[in-house]
Amino acid sequence: MAVPGGPGGRALRSDAERTVRRILEAAERVLRDDPTATMERIAEAAGVARTTIHRRFTSREALIDAMTLWAAQQFDAAVRAGRPDTLPPLVALYQVTANVLRVKSGWGFAMSRPGSADPEVERIHARVLAECDRLFLRARDAGDIRADVDLVWARRVYYALIHEATRSIPADGDTDALASRVVDTLLRGIGSAT
Amino acid sequence: MAVPGGPGGRALRSDAERTVRRILEAAERVLRDDPTATMERIAEAAGVARTTIHRRFTSREALIDAMTLWAAQQFDAAVRAGRPDTLPPLVALYQVTANVLRVKSGWGFAMSRPGSADPEVERIHARVLAECDRLFLRARDAGDIRADVDLVWARRVYYALIHEATRSIPADGDTDALASRVVDTLLRGIGSAT
DNA sequence: AGTACTAGCGACATTAATGTTGCAAGTGTC
DNA sequence: GACACTTGCAACATTAATGTCGCTAGTACT
Structure with missing residues (x-):
């Protein structure tokens, strides 16, 4: 059989x-x-x-390491595919967000693990982080982000919003709509315009 | 000795x-x-x-349950102390945020556990959630939150920002400054004003 | 002083997960 | 049809955490 x-x-x-x-x-x-x-x-x-x-996989740890590495590579690819260094900042921000949401919806566990033992994973995450920072810097220079905003905090908020958004993907699955919601919230917040 | x-x-x-x-x-x-x-x-x-x-504690689980209950009670008290039902919405939002940050910095693990076995914990969290929703509703009625914002999403963003902010408390510990940063980001985002 | 109460300590039983090995079986390639 | 390859299965050994017990000892209340 x-x-x-x-x-x-x-x-x-x-x-x-x-x-x-x-x-x-x-x-x-x-x-x-x-x-x-x-x-x-x-x-x-x-x-x-x-x-x-x-x-x-020689051990449970090895299995998880493999997942982490695989997810990190997907993550990296998703970010690069958004052309964060060349597209206009806001366009790139949207593309990157949508791509990352797609990947993270499927690899949320493996991507949320802090501090992997594998240095390769660390390198990838550091590189992505740097790309994100460069994008935010470009966005600020273009006047899309207020000059008084701490960019480290901004990045943390961005990561947090993506993380939060990911938790509802199994439900509706429309990552594009979610991406615009995330970007909109990130940039405008929820308050009334001054 | x-x-x-x-x-x-x-x-x-x-x-x-x-x-x-x-x-x-x-x-x-x-x-x-x-x-x-x-x-x-x-x-x-x-x-x-x-x-x-x-x-x-009869078991490891019982210990964690006890932590969870204790933290939930602290959480509840922190929210109530912010007078979310009576103070002007934005004032209450700030007070609640500052209080919650204080508590969550000390009980982050116990508070971040979803779905406790203890129904009392569930009740408390549900009540706090309802309080939060009421506050956001009042804020929207007062014109502090845009009318087109999904309040469920707004609440999730709020929780996520608090969670993120908590991760840096051991470093500087200034919960008041963090609270205003959280509220500011929540309401205005990081983008330039339209 | 006597008593009640509780913490430390060491030993033990239980359970559960992890990791290993040998063997049978089945399928695609040659 | 023989071969190569890998999987399932079952039976281990190992390790580690959990939970229990009985004993000793020390302090504070009466």
Whole structure:
């Protein structure tokens, strides 16, 4: 009764890669709403045996590290795709936001882990952070952000808004609408114009 | 060499209560930067033996529940003290924010736990939520919040900003300045005025 | 002084997760 | 059809945290 990916089956390289993917995605889904979830639960969600996970990842930590790295790469790509260094600041801000929301909706757990052991992950996050700061600087120079605003605080608020927005994506899923909501809130707040 | 609270010592009721307090506060401190920290570490941080914690709280879960309840009560008190139903909306918003920041800086872990098992905690959080919504409604009626803003989103942004602001309190500790920064950002955003 | 109460300490039982290994089985490629 | 490859399954060993007990000891209230 074996199915592809079931017991046996010559695991082609592409098959194996697909299994790894399935494990990573299942881990994300499971750990998102219970960070202490067991390997057993992850395996169950991935539709594989627990031992299969251990064959692919030497330890639980290694699994999470792999997720973190993968998510960081996606994150990086999403930001770059928004052309934060070349497009007009506000346009880039919108594009970057929409892209990041898309990625983060699927990899929220892996992206929200502070301080990874893998230096590569650290490097990526630092680079993204720098890109974000440059974008904000350009936005301020263009007069889109008030000159008296602390840019570090601004970035933290931006990250926080994205994080908050991500929590409602499973519901409606319209990342574009969410992106404009985030950008609008970031720039104008919720108060009446002076 | 026994000290008050050391080995032995007739634990007066006030002594026992003080010990419980110490445990709760240590647990908050330890769990804040490692939610999976062991009971051993918590005991160590509290300066008591691990068994002492188990005498006071039947299980790890019970300890966390107690923290959660305590924090929720503090939270509730902080919000009420801001007179969100009677003061002018913007004044109340500032007061509530400052009070909540003060509490949350000390009980960030216990307050950030979603869905407690204790129904009392749920009730308190629901009540605070309702108070917040009423305040925002009053603010909108007073013209302080734009009429086209989704108040549910507004509340989520408010919570997110408070959460973010809390993360820098250990550094400078000036909750009043932080509160005005939060309220300002919430109302005006970071963009240039139209 | 006597008593009541509680904390520390050490030892133990229990449970649960993690990680490892050997074997059978199945599928695609050659 | 033989081979290569990987998975599922079951049965381990290991480790670590949790929770329990009995004992000792010290302090404060009476």
